[in-house]
Amino acid sequence: MSPSLFRWLAAAVLAASVSQPPLRAQQGAPPTGAQQDPHAADELAGQRQALGFLNYLDQGRYADSYAYTGMLIRTQLDRDAFSTQIQKTREGTGALQSRELIDAGYTTTVSGAPEGQYVVLHYHASFANRQDAVETLWLSLAKGYWRVVGYNIK
Numbered sequence: 001m002s003p004s005l006f007r008w009l010a011a012a013v014l015a016a017s018v019s020q021p022p023l024r025a026q027q028g029a030p031p032t033g034a035q036q037d038p039h040a041a042d043e044l045a046g047q048r049q050a051l052g053f054l055n056y057l058d059q060g061r062y063a064d065s066y067a068y069t070g071m072l073i074r075t076q077l078d079r080d081a082f083s084t085q086i087q088k089t090r091e092g093t094g095a096l097q098s099r100e101l102i103d104a105g106y107t108t109t110v111s112g113a114p115e116g117q118y119v120v121l122h123y124h125a126s127f128a129n130r131q132d133a134v135e136t137l138w139l140s141l142a143k144g145y146w147r148v149v150g151y152n153i154k
Contacts, residue, residue, distance in 0.1 A: 039106035039119075042146075046119030046139040047104060049146045053137070054123075057151075058096045062087045070140045070147030072113055089153060094128025102134070110138055113149065117141035125153070 037043070049068055056065035063083040066073075073082060102122040110118045123135040138150035 042106050042117070042141070043104040043119050043121075046146045047101065047121060049139055050121050050137045050148065053148045053151075054099070054135070057086065057090055062090075065148075068148045070142055070149045072140060072149035086151065089151065093130045093133065093153070097126040097128060097131075099123050099125045099135070110140075110150075113138075113140070118149075119146060 053065050053068035056062070056068070063079055065086060066079045066082050069082065077085065100123065102124050104122075105120050107118050107120060108115055110116075110120070117140065119139045119141075121137045121139070123137075125133045125135050127133060134154050136150075136152045136154075137148055139146040140149045141147075
């Protein structure tokens, strides 16, 4: 083999090995975040439900938001009573300006509720008449669905 052909092949092999990561790196452990939070999928599903619920509240459709509630609410309040209570809770806030998730957490215990599967979400929200608010939502898993079982705004 001529020296120039050998150098060209060596350069090609070197370039190919640099551009391709080793196979063992591709088959490595899952990302660190997935290992740290085994309930990430639950938290994400809870967030989706919470945003549907909050969307109704933001539109002033309080009675419609009842569709997102779970048994902890439904055993205590019918649709009209819930609508009245949630409207009072949001009274005076004005239109939503922005909302950002602060944190999400999975737990099996919530004060005042039976042991179960819960996701607790905190959102930083800014409203026309209330610039710096924190919305807290509690969701419970029942029959495969996350449902809102509590809402608070401070």
